Amino acid sequence: MWTIYPYSLVKRLYAANFLILFCTMSALIQASHLHRYYTDTHAVNDVSIELHQGDILGLLGPNGAGKSSCMQMLCGTLAPSAGHIVINGYDLLTHPGKAKQHIGYLPDKPPLYAELSVDEYLGYAAQLRRIPRTQIKQLRDQAKQRCGLEDYSRRLIGNLSKGYQQRVGIAQAIIHQPDIIILDEPTVGLDPLQMREIRKLIRELGEHHGIILSTHILPEVQAVCNRVQIINRGQSVYNESMQQLLQNSQLKLRLQHAPDINQLEKLPGIESATEIDRGYYILSGKDTHQHAADISASCVAQGWGLLELSPGENSLEQIFLQLTTSEQTSENAA
Amino acid sequence: MILSIALRELRSLFLSPIAWIILAILQALLAWKFLAYIDLFFSLQPQLIKIQNAPGVTDLVVAPLFEFSKLLLLIISPLITMRLISEEKQTGSLQLLLSSPVSMSEIVLGKYLAAVLFFCITILLTALMPLSLSFSTDLDYGKLLAGMLGLFLNITAFVALGLYMSTLTRQPVIAASSTFGLLIMFWIINIAGNTDGTGENFFNYISITQHSTQMLRGIVYGSDIAYFILFCLGFILLSIRQLDSQRLQS
Numbered sequence: 334m335w336t337i338y339p340y341s342l343v344k345r346l347y348a349a350n351f352l353i354l355f356c357t358m359s360a361l362i363q364a365s366h367l368h369r370y371y372t373d374t375h376a377v378n379d380v381s382i383e384l385h386q387g388d389i390l391g392l393l394g395p396n397g398a399g400k401s402s403c404m405q406m407l408c409g410t411l412a413p414s415a416g417h418i419v420i421n422g423y424d425l426l427t428h429p430g431k432a433k434q435h436i437g438y439l440p441d442k443p444p445l446y447a448e449l450s451v452d453e454y455l456g457y458a459a460q461l462r463r464i465p466r467t468q469i470k471q472l473r474d475q476a477k478q479r480c481g482l483e484d485y486s487r488r489l490i491g492n493l494s495k496g497y498q499q500r501v502g503i504a505q506a507i508i509h510q511p512d513i514i515i516l517d518e519p520t521v522g523l524d525p526l527q528m529r530e531i532r533k534l535i536r537e538l539g540e541h542h543g544i545i546l547s548t549h550i551l552p553e554v555q556a557v558c559n560r561v562q563i564i565n566r567g568q569s570v571y572n573e574s575m576q577q578l579l580q581n582s583q584l585k586l587r588l589q590h591a592p593d594i595n596q597l598e599k600l601p602g603i604e605s606a607t608e609i610d611r612g613y614y615i616l617s618g619k620d621t622h623q624h625a626a627d628i629s630a631s632c633v634a635q636g637w638g639l640l641e642l643s644p645g646e647n648s649l650e651q652i653f654l655q656l657t658t659s660e661q662t663s664e665n666a667a
Numbered sequence: 668m669i670l671s672i673a674l675r676e677l678r679s680l681f682l683s684p685i686a687w688i689i690l691a692i693l694q695a696l697l698a699w700k701f702l703a704y705i706d707l708f709f710s711l712q713p714q715l716i717k718i719q720n721a722p723g724v725t726d727l728v729v730a731p732l733f734e735f736s737k738l739l740l741l742i743i744s745p746l747i748t749m750r751l752i753s754e755e756k757q758t759g760s761l762q763l764l765l766s767s768p769v770s771m772s773e774i775v776l777g778k779y780l781a782a783v784l785f786f787c788i789t790i791l792l793t794a795l796m797p798l799s800l801s802f803s804t805d806l807d808y809g810k811l812l813a814g815m816l817g818l819f820l821n822i823t824a825f826v827a828l829g830l831y832m833s834t835l836t837r838q839p840v841i842a843a844s845s846t847f848g849l850l851i852m853f854w855i856i857n858i859a860g861n862t863d864g865t866g867e868n869f870f871n872y873i874s875i876t877q878h879s880t881q882m883l884r885g886i887v888y889g890s891d892i893a894y895f896i897l898f899c900l901g902f903i904l905l906s907i908r909q910l911d912s913q914r915l916q917s
Contacts, residue, residue: 409765410762410765411914412914429770430769430770432768433768438762440759440762440766442758444759447758448683449675449679457675458763461672461768462767463768
């Protein structure tokens with residue numbers, strides 16, 4: 334049966350379509366099928382990265398997995414062998430100038446000039462990003478304030494400690510208030526207190542910008558990021574939101590009288606159980622933490638002699654180890 | 668943008684002792700030579716008076732002084748150009764330039780401009796010595812200006828070559844030594860043409876010496892200027908291409 338829709342509704346539908354189209358287009362970074370060869374090695378193999386407003390994406394991977402190469406390609410300092418990168422609607426290949434204006438980048442080694450003072454350096458960084466001269470001072474002060482560098486304006490960068498040099502590196506990346514901030518191992522070499530401050534800063538920045546950060550400190554990702562992408566041997570092997578990751582949580586269970594493992598899988602909220610040691614199990618399922626009370630109750634009711642029930646190992650760590658070691662071992666076996 | 672990069676580069680140069688030391692040594696050596704030439708001029712003066720249309724102070728003091736200054740600049744220029752890009756590669760600060768909305772040609776031209784500006788200062792300082800003679804005698808300002816133009820063109824060529832060598836390596840010392848070697852090569856390449864007759868024209872044409880000696884003596888040929896412009900343009904374009912392709916290979 335045909336229904337004739339009033340024109341206003343049709344118009345609104347079209348508008349909604351446009352809105353959807355617009356939303357998909359407005360991804361801050363849309364990098365698809367990136368490849369990168371270094372002579373013989375295939376360092377990055379078909380990696381796609383997407384970043385939206387408000388995302389803090391953690392790029393994880395063992396050393397030499399291709400994280401830094403990916404980030405360099407996104408920033409335009411390294412040309413991809415194949416693939417396509419769109420930054421805020423501008424193709425990085427055809428409009429590099431406009432695309433790069435939306436990016437702030439902190440490489441793994443902060444790009445500093447030791448002989449300049451913090452103020453001179455940040456002013457230069459602002460000039461390079463084509464900020465009008467009248468705004469430079471204001472933006473510089475803002476960046477310094479955010480990174481806790483107010484008292485270091487006139488100090489020479491070469492004389493600062495590693496932690497403060499790292500802060501200058503971050504200040505340089507955010508001075509032009511870019512939509513996208515890409516930080517390559519931002520907390521390396523910092524003391525625990527500075528680390529905490531930098532993480533706080535990253536979370537704050539994440540409210541208004543899209544951030545990609547790479548690290549191999551897993552708790553850092555859990556503390557800061559809301560999306561995780563794991564890269565191993567140049568390939569993207571995992572890409573989930575943090576929420577989803579936490580949903581697939583695990584429990585550790587230790588029992589005195591070990592029952593049949595099938596019975597454990599019948600426990601509320603549990604999908605699978607594996608025995609690690611005699612009477613020692615890892616239970617996994619969705620939202621297991623919320624079922625913990627029920628599980629302990631039924632263990633007691635069955636008379637299994639409950640010794641321990643605790644939240645499982647850092648689940649991100651488990652996923653990480655699983656994904657990054659399994660392939661290697663299978664390859665070694667082959 | 669080119670200017671911002673150039674000014675930053677110049678600033679860094681003068682913040683480190685190297686620029687001051689080079690200027691000081693250059694000045695000291697040139698002053699010594701300048702005095703020697705003036706002495707020579709005084710000793711020749713009685714004979715010069717007898718000759719009609721005798722060469723003047725400008726020919727006997729300024730031209731050889733500039734010739735000597737050219738030699739010194741050839742030795743010194745690799746020290747300034749070596750760090751232009753290779754040092755930035757080494758410290759990683761090149762990443763800041765590459766990730767900024769700045770084109771490769773802007774980076775290269777900014778660096779080039781910085782080094783050329785630095786050597787303009789040395790040329791002006793060199794020219795001040797003969798200019799001090801104008802208190803007591805008449806100078807041929809045309810010849811003086813031609814000599815300065817000759818030095819300037821020489822410098823633009825030295826810097827262009829040094830800049831290109833600096834894009835090729837991460838080690839400033841390698842950049843300096845290879846620049847030095849190539850500059851000497853361009854300096855003496857016409858010898859090959861002179862010893863036996865074949866290929867004389869070609870080797871003479873690509874030699875830097877051939878194109879600058881006349882100018883330092885006060886005779887400006889259009890073809891010499893064209894040679895230097897082509898030389899600089901060639902090496903600047905090579906530098907831009909080199910940096911661009913390093914993004915692809917690295």
